[in-house]
Amino acid sequence: MNIAAQSRELLHASPQALREAWHSLTAQQSLRIRDAAQQLGVSEAQLLATGVGEHVVRLSGNLPELMMRMGELGRVMALTRNEAAVHEKDGLYTNISHGDHVGLVLGDAIDLRLFYDKWAFAYAVTEKVGATTRRSFQFFDACGDAIHKIFLRDEGDPFAFEALCDAWAARLQIPGETVLPRPAGVTPDRPDSEIDVEALRADWRAMTDTHQFFGLLKKHKVGRTQAFRLAGEEFAKPLLTATPARVMQAAAASGLDIMIFVGNPGCIQIHTGPVKDIQRMGPWINVLDPDFNLHLREDLVGQVWLVKKPTADGVVTSIELFDRNGDFIAYFFGKRKPGIPETNEWRTLAESMEAR
Secondary structure (H helix, E strand, C coil): CCCCHHHHHHHHHCCCHHHHHHHHCCCCCCCCHHHHHHHHHHCCCHHHHEEEECEEEEEECHHHHHHHHHHHHHCCCEECCCEEEEEEEEEECCEECCCCEEEEEEECCCCEEEEECCCCCCEEEEEEECCCCEEEEEEEECCCEEEEEEEEECCCCCHHHHHHHHHEEEECCCEEEEEEECCCCCCCCCCCHHCCCHHHHHHHHHCCCCCCCHHHHHCCCCHHHHHHHCCCCCCCEEEEECHHHHHHHHHHHHHCCCCEEEECCCCEEEEEEEECCEEEEEEEEEEEECCCEEEEHHHHHEEEEEEEEEECCCEECCCCCCCCCCCEEEEEEEEECCHHHHHHHHHHHHCCCEEE
């Protein structure tokens, strides 16, 4: 049976059959669950849910309220990723809040924006890794793609983990999960000819806060990278796809504090501070610092833009990464907070990057 036919069969297979296929695959090669799921043609949540009733507990109930309790775990590692980047940050969940659909974690180390309307499945996982026990909470969207994961560190509280697991455990603990198919294809931008470019530029020039940019895109019904392209070099210019590595290497050499945003439709995770240990491993460029790891697949970076947004505190400069479809991978900023202008050091570094 070829791979495509096997994948179609596994989509409708019993949890036991899927689990056996997974174990057979990982017996042949060492694979993370996400990579195994891709090879088997199923989602990561479907693969993980084959362990429900054993080392996996399906969770239900109010997930924002569960997230409000994550500070009880003590020290954890927060992980958020997309296809091209993985962002891992150690620390505590503190200063947590949520509204109807959006949550915030504004700790000194763990800094998150949580978009709960995208959250569909949640699990507590307790697994043996060698001689150690690894505990995690894992959250997925309706298609079974990972949104956010929280791993207990050695200094964390396993009793708090078990208490939260028990409180949010679903009544039925049956293996398997039913997910929605991923949308086919890419939604195209409107034709350039339908965009009022001068009005777009005027509204861009009138911005007073970076968050207004989302409203600007919506008002003009324009895609993000399409807006960059149409606005011109006053506001945005394309850079080489090798730029992210150069930015991180330059920041590490100078000791400059930067901000790195990585996310997906359900979560954005932010690092603020220095980056120090930059290493290349195959197609990956990595930050391997004690409390912060970033893994970026350079070969999946299709577009990089230098972007300038006016604010009440002066121009804010970012370097923004997208894949070949225009989907968000990561943003780089200089360290700043509202009311504080960005540093000349960051602006000089960003503007020194070579244009495409």
